Amino acid sequence: MENAYLDIEKNFEESEEKILELLREKKYFQCRDELLKFNAVDIAELLETVMEEEDMSKAVMLFRTLPKDISVDVFSHLDVDDQVEIINIITDPEIQYIIDELDFDDMIDVLEELPANLVDKILDKAPKSERKLINSFLNYKEDSAGSLMTPYYINLQKNWTAAEALAHIKEVGLESETIYTCYVLDSGRKLIGIVSLRALVIADDNTKVSDLMREEFVLAHVDDDQEELSELFKKYGYLAIPVVDKEGRLVGIVTVDDILDVIEEETTEDMERMGGVIDSENKDYLDLSVMGHVKARFPWLLLLMCSYFITGGIIASFEEALSAVIVLVTYMPMLMGTGGNSGTQASTLVIRGMATGELELSDCLKVAWKEIRVALLIGVALSAINYLRIVYLDGEAPLIALTVCCSMILIVIVAKLIGSLLPMLAKRIGIDPALMSGPMMASITDMISLCTYFAMAGVFLNI
Amino acid sequence: MENAYLDIEKNFEESEEKILELLREKKYFQCRDELLKFNAVDIAELLETVMEEEDMSKAVMLFRTLPKDISVDVFSHLDVDDQVEIINIITDPEIQYIIDELDFDDMIDVLEELPANLVDKILDKAPKSERKLINSFLNYKEDSAGSLMTPYYINLQKNWTAAEALAHIKEVGLESETIYTCYVLDSGRKLIGIVSLRALVIADDNTKVSDLMREEFVLAHVDDDQEELSELFKKYGYLAIPVVDKEGRLVGIVTVDDILDVIEEETTEDMERMGGVIDSENKDYLDLSVMGHVKARFPWLLLLMCSYFITGGIIASFEEALSAVIVLVTYMPMLMGTGGNSGTQASTLVIRGMATGELELSDCLKVAWKEIRVALLIGVALSAINYLRIVYLDGEAPLIALTVCCSMILIVIVAKLIGSLLPMLAKRIGIDPALMSGPMMASITDMISLCTYFAMAGVFLNI
Numbered sequence: 001m002e003n004a005y006l007d008i009e010k011n012f013e014e015s016e017e018k019i020l021e022l023l024r025e026k027k028y029f030q031c032r033d034e035l036l037k038f039n040a041v042d043i044a045e046l047l048e049t050v051m052e053e054e055d056m057s058k059a060v061m062l063f064r065t066l067p068k069d070i071s072v073d074v075f076s077h078l079d080v081d082d083q084v085e086i087i088n089i090i091t092d093p094e095i096q097y098i099i100d101e102l103d104f105d106d107m108i109d110v111l112e113e114l115p116a117n118l119v120d121k122i123l124d125k126a127p128k129s130e131r132k133l134i135n136s137f138l139n140y141k142e143d144s145a146g147s148l149m150t151p152y153y154i155n156l157q158k159n160w161t162a163a164e165a166l167a168h169i170k171e172v173g174l175e176s177e178t179i180y181t182c183y184v185l186d187s188g189r190k191l192i193g194i195v196s197l198r199a200l201v202i203a204d205d206n207t208k209v210s211d212l213m214r215e216e217f218v219l220a221h222v223d224d225d226q227e228e229l230s231e232l233f234k235k236y237g238y239l240a241i242p243v244v245d246k247e248g249r250l251v252g253i254v255t256v257d258d259i260l261d262v263i264e265e266e267t268t269e270d271m272e273r274m275g276g277v278i279d280s281e282n283k284d285y286l287d288l289s290v291m292g293h294v295k296a297r298f299p300w301l302l303l304l305m306c307s308y309f310i311t312g313g314i315i316a317s318f319e320e321a322l323s324a325v326i327v328l329v330t331y332m333p334m335l336m337g338t339g340g341n342s343g344t345q346a347s348t349l350v351i352r353g354m355a356t357g358e359l360e361l362s363d364c365l366k367v368a369w370k371e372i373r374v375a376l377l378i379g380v381a382l383s384a385i386n387y388l389r390i391v392y393l394d395g396e397a398p399l400i401a402l403t404v405c406c407s408m409i410l411i412v413i414v415a416k417l418i419g420s421l422l423p424m425l426a427k428r429i430g431i432d433p434a435l436m437s438g439p440m441m442a443s444i445t446d447m448i449s450l451c452t453y454f455a456m457a458g459v460f461l462n463i
Numbered sequence: 464m465e466n467a468y469l470d471i472e473k474n475f476e477e478s479e480e481k482i483l484e485l486l487r488e489k490k491y492f493q494c495r496d497e498l499l500k501f502n503a504v505d506i507a508e509l510l511e512t513v514m515e516e517e518d519m520s521k522a523v524m525l526f527r528t529l530p531k532d533i534s535v536d537v538f539s540h541l542d543v544d545d546q547v548e549i550i551n552i553i554t555d556p557e558i559q560y561i562i563d564e565l566d567f568d569d570m571i572d573v574l575e576e577l578p579a580n581l582v583d584k585i586l587d588k589a590p591k592s593e594r595k596l597i598n599s600f601l602n603y604k605e606d607s608a609g610s611l612m613t614p615y616y617i618n619l620q621k622n623w624t625a626a627e628a629l630a631h632i633k634e635v636g637l638e639s640e641t642i643y644t645c646y647v648l649d650s651g652r653k654l655i656g657i658v659s660l661r662a663l664v665i666a667d668d669n670t671k672v673s674d675l676m677r678e679e680f681v682l683a684h685v686d687d688d689q690e691e692l693s694e695l696f697k698k699y700g701y702l703a704i705p706v707v708d709k710e711g712r713l714v715g716i717v718t719v720d721d722i723l724d725v726i727e728e729e730t731t732e733d734m735e736r737m738g739g740v741i742d743s744e745n746k747d748y749l750d751l752s753v754m755g756h757v758k759a760r761f762p763w764l765l766l767l768m769c770s771y772f773i774t775g776g777i778i779a780s781f782e783e784a785l786s787a788v789i790v791l792v793t794y795m796p797m798l799m800g801t802g803g804n805s806g807t808q809a810s811t812l813v814i815r816g817m818a819t820g821e822l823e824l825s826d827c828l829k830v831a832w833k834e835i836r837v838a839l840l841i842g843v844a845l846s847a848i849n850y851l852r853i854v855y856l857d858g859e860a861p862l863i864a865l866t867v868c869c870s871m872i873l874i875v876i877v878a879k880l881i882g883s884l885l886p887m888l889a890k891r892i893g894i895d896p897a898l899m900s901g902p903m904m905a906s907i908t909d910m911i912s913l914c915t916y917f918a919m920a921g922v923f924l925n926i
Contacts, residue, residue, distance in 0.1 A: 039679060041699050166664065173665045180643050180660070180702075197643070197660060201629065202636045216502060234727060236504050237720035239643075239702065256719055257700035260726075264697060267730050268815050274734070275811025275900065276804055285816040286829060293837040297808045298844065304804050305845055308797035309852070315793045323789045330778045332792075333799060333909050334771035340803075341739055341767050341902040345760045348738025348901075352731050353748040366749060374756040381761065382768055389772065437738065438811075438901050439804040446796050 012042060016049055023050060023058055032065040040070060044077035051082060052286075060089045072101040080113050081287060087114065096125060103177060105150040105258065108137045112147075145229050146222035148262065149243045149252030154182040156195060156209050163205035169197070178255050181240040184213050189249040191219065191242055219244055222251060226262045231357060233259045270355060273432060274348070276300045276439035300439065307443040311450060318454050321463035327396060328457060331404045332450070338382065339411040339449035340442035346371055346419030347437040354423065354433055364424050371416040379412035403460040407453045414452070415445045475505060479512055486513065486521055495528040503533060507540035514545060515749075523552045535564040543576050544750065550577065559588055566640060568613040568721065571600045575610075608692050609685035611725065612706045612715030617645040619658060619672050626668035632660070641718050644703040647676050652712040654682065654705055682707055685714060689725045694820060696722045733818060736895060737811070739763045739902035763902065770906040774913060781917050784926035790859060791920060794867045795913070801845065802874040802912040803905035809834055809882030810900040817886065817896055827887050834879040842875035866923040870916045877915070878908045 015034055022031040035043050043066070050059040063071060063086060075083060075098055087095055087110070099107055099122055111119050111134065119138075123131050133151060140146030154176050156165050165182070173179045182200070184193040193213030203212055219242045220229050232241055233256055240255045265282060272280055280288055280296045288296070315322070322328060350367060353359035359367065383405035390401035419441055423433035457463055478497055485494040498506050506529070513522040526534060526549060538546060538561055550558055550573070562570055562585055574582050574597065582601075586594050596614060603609030617639050619628050628645070636642045645663070647656040656676030666675055682705045683692050695704055696719055703718045728745060735743055743751055743759045751759070778785070785791060813830060816822035822830065846868035853864035882904055886896035920926055 039699075170665055173661065179664065197664070198636065201642065201660070201664070202633055234723045236502075237723065239719075256702075256723075260697045260700065260719075263723075263726060264819060268819065271734060271737070271815050272811055274737070276808045277811055280812070284819075284821045285812050286821070286826065286833070290833060290836045290840070293833065294840050297805075297837065298841050301801060301804055301808070301841060301845065302848070305797060305801050305848075308800050311796045311800075312793045315796070316790075319789050319793070322792060323786055326782050326786045326789075327779075329785060329792055329795075330775045330782070332795070333774045333778070333913070334768060336796060336799075337771050337774075337906060337909060338764060338768050340905060341764055342760075344901050345739045345764070348735055348740055349743070349748050352734050356727060356731065356747075358747045358749070363749065370749070370753060370756065373753045374760065377753070377757050378761050378764060382765065385765070385768075438807050442803060442905060443800060446800060450796070 012038070012046075016046060019046060019050065020053055023054055023062070028061055028065050031062055035062070035066070036070070040073035041077050043070070043074045047074065048078065048082060051085075056085055056089065060086055064090070064094075068097065069101070072098055076102055076106040079284075079287070080109060081283070083110050084113050087118070092121070095122065103150065104137075104152055105148065105177070108134070108147070111138060112142075140222055143226045144222060145220040145224040145226065145243045145254060146252070148226055148229070148258050149222075149254045150177040151252045152176050153240075153242075153250075153253045154179050156182045156184050158184045158193065158208070158210040158213065160209045161205060162200045162203040162207045162209070162212065165195075165200050165209050169200075177253065178240055181238070181253070183242060183250060183253070184209060185250055191217070191244065191248075191250045193217075194242070217242070220254065221246070227266050229254060230259050230262045230266065234263075235357075270351075270434045272296075273434035274351065274437040276304070278435075304439055304443045308446070311443075311447050314447065314450050314454070318457075321454070321457065324463055325400075325457070325461060327400060328403070328453070330394075331390075332453065334386075335404070335407055335411055335453055336446045336449045338408065339415040339445035342375065342378070342412045343415035343419030343441040343445045344438055346416045347423050347441050350420045351423045351433045351437055354427060359424075361424055361428055364421060367420050367424070368417060371420045372413060375413040375416040376409070379409035382412065383408045399460045403453070403456045406460070407449070407456045410452050410456070411445070411449045414448055415441075418444060418448070475501070475509075479509060482509060482513065483516055486517055486525070491524060491528050494525055498525070498529070499533070503536035504540050506533070506537045510537065511541065511545060514548075519548055519552065523549055527553070527557075531560065532564070535561055539565055539569040542747075542750070543572060544746075546573050547576050550581070555584070558585065566613065567600075567615055568611065568640070571597070571610070574601060575605075603685055606689045607685060608683040608687040608689065608706045608717060609715070611689055611692070611717045611721050612685075613640040613718070614715045615639050616703075616705075616713075616716045617642050619645050619647050621647045621656065621671070621673040621676065623672045624668060625663045625666040625670045625672070625675065628658075628663050628672050632663075640716065641703055644701070644716070646705060646713060646716070647672060648713055654680070654707065654711075654713045656680075657705070680705070683717065684709070690729050692717060693722050693725045693729065697726075698820075733814075733897045735759075736897035737814065737900040739767070741898075767902055767906045770910070774906075774910050777910065777913050777917070784917070784920065787926055788863070788920070788924060790863060791866070791916070793857075794853075795916065797849075798867070798870055798874055798916055799909045799912045801871065802878040802908035805838065805841070805875045806878035806882030806904040806908045807901055809879045810886050810904050813883045814886045814896045814900055817890060822887075824887055824891055827884060830883050830887070831880060834883045835876060838876040838879040839872070842872035845875065846871045862923045866916070866919045869923070870912070870919045873915050873919070874908070874912045877911055878904075881907060881911070 015037065019031055019034050022034065035046060038046065047059050047063060050062060066074060102110065123134060126134065152175055154169055154172065156168065169179050180197045182195050182197065183191060184195065186192050193215050194217045195209055195213040199212045218232055218236055218238070220232065222243055222245050229241065240253045242250055243252045243254060245251045277296050278300050281292060283292065350359060386408060387401045387405050390396050390404060391398055423436040426433045426436045478500065482494050482497050485497065498509060501509065510522050510526060513525060529537060565573065586597060589597065615638055617632055617635065619631065632642050643660045645658050645660065646654060647658065649655050656678050657680045658672055658676040662675045681695055681699055683695065685706055685708050692704065703716045705713055706715045706717060708714045740759050741763050744755060746755065813822060849871060850864045850868050853859050853867060854861055886899040889896045889899045
């Protein structure tokens with residue numbers, strides 16, 4: 001193969017068509033040859049397309065035509081659901097081969113999703129020490145640093161020279177998840193230094209590892225949440241971060257490629273919560289069943305709908321006043337909508353600020369002061385436009401316009417304050433701030449907007 | 464320093480206090496010693512706190528007390544705004560030293576933000592070849608792969624042995640942004656292969672580079688958007704991706720640590736747009752001025768408010784009917800709110816699905832079919848609860864309840880369809896789908912909800 005520039009997207013879509021075509025004609029081996037033009041990540045994506053468009057058994061048939069080593073690599077890039085489905089179809093020796101060849105952290109991910117009896121069967125065949133290691137990794141909390149790490153890292157002695165260290169790496173490097181960051185431990189397995197392969201390669205052969213290693217380093221604990229861990233990666237830009245147990249002993253490392261997935265997962269969770277979708281089980285939109293979608297959306301919609309029972313009650317108690325000045329109803333949606341939008345803007349900015357670590361709870365006074373000034377400017381500008389429209393376009397009485405405009409200013413200010421401070425309060429009492437945005441914000445500000453509006457109507461219109 | 468475990472957060476906050484205290488007492492050198500307990504990333508964060516809590520001149524004073532090499536590293540981790548402020552205060556030789564010592568990509572980031580006359584002054588002192596290189600990098604579009612890359616990478620010959628390659632890396636490695644991925648070019652500077660340091664270190668000394676290099680690789684073009692580039696990193700998990708110009712010549716590489724920042728930036732932009740905040744200039748919440756906040760929020764709020772002029776018009780045309788059955792107003796906010804929330808849920812899921820690459824425009828029928836089923840189930844369930852409440856709790860006539868319940872089902876279905884399809888349509892015509900969520904969705908569904916409600920009232924109540 002010479003100078004094969006991979007113009008991914010174009011090639012990819014053409015091949016996708018071709019593969020589906022060949023499959024329908026049951027030309028599995030031609031199909032395989034087409035697949036093998038791509039790397040494992042792309043083959044995995046193509047296989048997933050086959051599972052979706054055709055069926056599982058065809059996908060497995062195709063999977064089995066792949067050279068063994070490539071098949072394991074492809075397997076490691078499939079979605080966990082698809083991995084489990086494949087395992088349910090293939091034979092025990094095939095399963096065993098895949099499990100043996102997978103990177104340790106990928107293997108743990110697969111085992112976590114398999115039924116217990118299957119896991120036992122697989123572990124039965126593993127050597128005893130390996131079995132113990134696997135079991136301890138299976139016990140780490142989901143979404144913890146422990147569940148992301150691999151126990152295979154390069155362990156150097158501090159009195160080795162750079163040349164000795166490189167020779168050691170040459171020998172054991174294949175087994176290790178990464179060789180670019182190496183670790184120096186004391187006799188109690190405590191981490192005493194970190195040395196990069198870069199430092200080893202660039203150094204003179206006789207330089208001691210102890211002279212090359214950094215003795216100050218960032219580390220994570222097995223129970224740390226994956227979100228905190230990804231903050232460390234973002235902040236320091238490291239390729240790997242060591243993970244220690246309660247006794248401070250090094251038990252594994254987490255590499256940056258796994259963190260990219262974590263960041264995507266955490267971002268999706270945040271966005272979904274901000275949009276009123278709770279717990280989509282980390283599944284892709286199309287993979288989640290109709291009932292799954294209902295479960296992820298109904299409870300929150302129901303809760304918010306019930307909050308509107310209160311809003312309805314507020315209106316009911318003003319029914320008479322409203323019948324008297326029915327035109328007030330005309331401006332209700334605008335005030336409620338603008339209140340909701342103002343609140344959502346503020347909550348979005350504050351939630352994101354807290355997620356990226358820029359805003360601390362102690363900043364709440366600064367935030368409130370900024371919001372009040374922003375809200376005042378925006379509220380006055382929107383009101384001025386509204387006054388002109390109500391008096392000159394709609395031809396209503398100036399007192400009606402005053403009622404709407406004063407309400408508008410107050411509503412924008414209160415909505416922005418609540419929108420900014422509620423997420424901070426939520427964080428303070430241990431609730432995910434992301435829940436305090438969009439839909440939730442709209443429900444709360446709707447109530448406040450109505451009360452403000454009716455109060456202003458009382459002041460200006462005496463109703 | 465022995466075995467210095469860095470329990471970051473605790474140490475950090477204590478030191479923060481201590482440093483501010485020492486600064487107030489003008490003990491700059493004690494302050495510096497306190498700073499030097501941390502690594503460059505943390506020192507940068509502490510300096511930024513000083514700028515915020517105290518003033519710029521104190522921060523610069525402190526910055527100048529740092530050892531020269533550390534000061535450059537710290538400088539590279541400051542926010543661009545703060546970098547520019549420091550440059551405005553320090554002397555020309557100091558500026559020159561920092562610019563010379565910065566990594567190439569960091570230097571370009573700084574130069575991009577400086578006024579043109581200052582850039583010219585700095586470039587005057589650079590050697591001619593360097594000046595040409597810098598100028599060409601300054602010309603790459605903001606947010607393009609070109610603006611993120613560095614021209615300093617390891618360039619290997621394909622007929623070298625692994626040992627020769629390693630010797631070369633030892634010699635030139637210090638200059639290169641990364642040595643973990645090396646590049647093999649042909650005589651026309653076209654990329655013909657990529658070889659990892661891992662492969663070189665593990666291989667036998669006499670293995671040829673041409674036998675170790677991968678000839679299929681993923682690459683980016685200088686004009687590619689940084690968002691596409693970050694998709695490639697997420698998908699393939701590489702540590703670096705090569706960037707080529709229009710003629711296919713290798714001009715630079717982008718490394719994964721820079722991509723973590725890009726992902727954060729792009730996520731923030733998406734979330735802000737979904738929350739109705741347009742263009743906060745990539746600035747942190749507290750760094751953005753009040754007028755900046757107003758500019759980022761007012762236009763969208765104004766546009767949405769104007770959309771409520773239509774909503775108001777719809778209500779106005781039903782004013783008489785509403786006066787006749789004023790109780791209908793009571794249920795208006797609930798229907799509008801639930802419509803908005805249903806739409807926001809759907810749009811959030813679809814926008815995120817498109818952002819992660821799971822959903823394609825061609826999936827729109829599948830999405831619509833899923834949404835209809837989800838909406839039907841949710842709509843019926845919410846309606847049933849409402850019927851009971853309206854008839855038995857509120858004691859209204861069954862026809863009123865029927866009006867509300869039928870509206871509810873229709874509104875949820877339509878809102879979910881619009882919520883899911885509008886972002887796809889937006890993408891199709893080249894508008895950012897993130898704009899079609901939250902606030903925008905609420906405004907659109909409010910109109911639809913009202914029309915549906917009044918239509919149902921016409922059917923059931925003959926008004």
